Amino acid sequence: MRSLAEDIRSRTDEELVRLLLARPDLARPRPTDLTALAARAATQASTTRAVDHLDLRHLVVLQSCVALDGDAGPAAGPPDDGVAVPGVSALTGLDPELVATLIGDLHDQALLWRSATGLVPARTASEVLTPDVASLGPSLQAHQRALEPATAALLGQLDELSTEELTVLRRLAWQGPSARTPDPATRAGRAVADLVARGLLLDTSGTVTLPREVALRIRAGLADPPAPEPSKGAEHADRVAAGAVSELVADVDELLRQVDRLRPRVLRSGGLAVRDLRELSSRTGLDQERTLLLLELAGEAGLLADDHATEPAWRLTTLADEWHEREDAARWHDLALPWLVSLRAPLVPGGEESRGNALSDGLSWPPVRALRLEVLRLAVELPAGRADAAQVTDALRRSRPRRLPREADEVVRALLVEHTALGLLALDAVTTAGRLLAADPQDPGGRAREAVAELLPAPVTEALLQADLTAVVPGVPAPALADLLRRSATLESRGGAAVFRFTEDSIRGALDGGWVAEDLLEAIGRASATGVPQPLQYLVRDVARRHGTLRVGAVASYLRSDDPAHLESLARHRELGHLQLRQIAPTVLVSPASAAVLLESVREVGASPVLESGGGVVSSGPSRRRVPPPRRRGVTDVEPDAPGEVVTALRAAEDRPRRETGTGRSVPALDPVSSAALLREAAADRLPVWVGVTDAVGSTSRLLFHPRQVEGGRVHGEVDGSPRTLSLHRITGVGDVSPESLDDPRG
Structure with a gap:
């Protein structure tokens, strides 16, 4: 009697x-011989992995083969003679022709x-695809139903069903074979009653059950739906994406600027506090999701990291300054590539226990790496303009059911929101x-x-300065x-x-950063296409005149002025009571608060105070300290x-040459899992x-066991007719027994 092992050896x-191409796990680690390869192919873990990676069409055909094998013997003859192809096709x-090809693929993968x-399902494949796991109900034959009309004619009625009836069948096909019988007065109840009358549902004591034959036909229909028509206007996707890329880079640039100003603390559990996320959202004018x-x-791009200080805070890294200086396409590239292979899933929904704060470990979700690329690749295969959430979800369901x-x-x-934000998707x-990037991330x-x-327009080198103290950058x-505008002005609107x-405040920030008033006006003038308006000159000089009239140091801190x-x-000011200011000289106040506070x-x-050092030298403002970028473990594809x-x-x-048994065949060395798989096969047969x-x-x-x-x-x-129990960890290997060896006196 042949077995899966004999099939593989032959x-x-x-x-x-x-x-090995279809199931690469069988070659890692490299098996010692063909028997070890066959044993590994029969293990539950490897078979489950192979079944899990089937697309919907292959899965439905394999489920049909399992159903036919359980009901009527072998599921299929050899693919070239088509013995059972008509049966699977009818089911x-x-x-x-497609069924024959799919059956051949399943045989190549040793699932048949x-x-x-003829071809039969591997025993472990049948175990993996039990009715409960596959969400299939019992067969019509199992209920001993008189199939009049015949099964093929019965299933042929599916083309005659109403939308409501098809909805009922699809829900049962995907979510489970059984459901309570609904109220007959409702639309669903009337649809169920009609399906029971047609023989497409089985009614048993207030419960309706979808027979496996009907479920397989429904699933197979979903496996190969008609392709949607391309959408008009999708040819403009690249131009729309160019705007998304420009907006993305500008938004990240502004966000980093605000992080540098706010310096939000790192939570004890890691990540960013919700309060700081709201504050950054408010300062940038973006919604919290974006x-x-x-x-x-x-x-993920290494522009932001924990500084690991005594009181840790989120700071920009040394890469951030380099990133600011690069052109927009290169900056986009720096953001997109790490993200496509990232384990981070900030927008993916999850339960309360699975969600975490921004930048925390709680937002890591390993499956998202493969899903992110697969969603993009499935969108590539859809007609232009049809890669919406519904179509891509259906394609994903067919790809990895x-x-x-x-x-x-x-x-x-x-x-899809992520891909749209990155400019990989536009107009569906x-x-x-x-x-x-879908072809090579x-x-x-x-x-x-x-x-x-x-696609990006040439960068603009000049701004239009207006008398209302605004600067317009047309591009x-x-x-x-x-960089100049980021340091001396506040972004008011995008577009x-x-x-x-x-x-x-913005001019004072520029002066705190080391600018001198006249140098700042000169730099603004060089960047202006319209000169420097008089109101802006007055503003800069007025702020500069008052800038530095007060000096701040540390006692914890002090405040001095001439x-x-x-x-x-200031000492009597109500809103400064929390500083506990006290006067130690006519020109000096001290406080227990820190200098920054x-x-x-x-x-x-x-x-308008300024910071000064312990020697009385005016500081250029808060330190623009940068931290090293975090070390990221690279993604290594195991070839x-x-x-x-x-x-x-x-x-x-x-x-x-190997160790010989009494028949001249060897007992191959196997690991316990592979040995157990072969022993289960032998016990079943x-x-x-x-x-x-x-x-x-x-x-x-x-x-001889x-x-x-x-x-x-x-x-x-049993050994020699006597009961015997062996521990799997003591079994070094398992070998087949030929009929001749049973008569060997050494057996």
């Missing part, structure tokens, strides 16, 4: 190569094997850059960056212009033309050994096997 080199409604009567996404993008994440609709929607169509030649650079500002406003009356008014508090009441080399080594191992067993002192013996049951790390069976 395969040609080309067939073995196809097996699923798929084209016979060739018995004396702020969260941009923070994570900056973190057994590996769908919970709340798949919301997960896909979140990932994948952009040129998106297609290039590492973009080694920089083709995606070049594609984006061609994307060049790095030098953006095709960004508007910046000069204020006392104007005693000014100090006296004193500086900000005095500014809040309208004064399997070349299948051809593995097959050559397996063939050589078959010819190598009631066949004897040769086993190698070690005793307590390490010596090895060979036994009749396994009966494998459980709990032990195998129960």
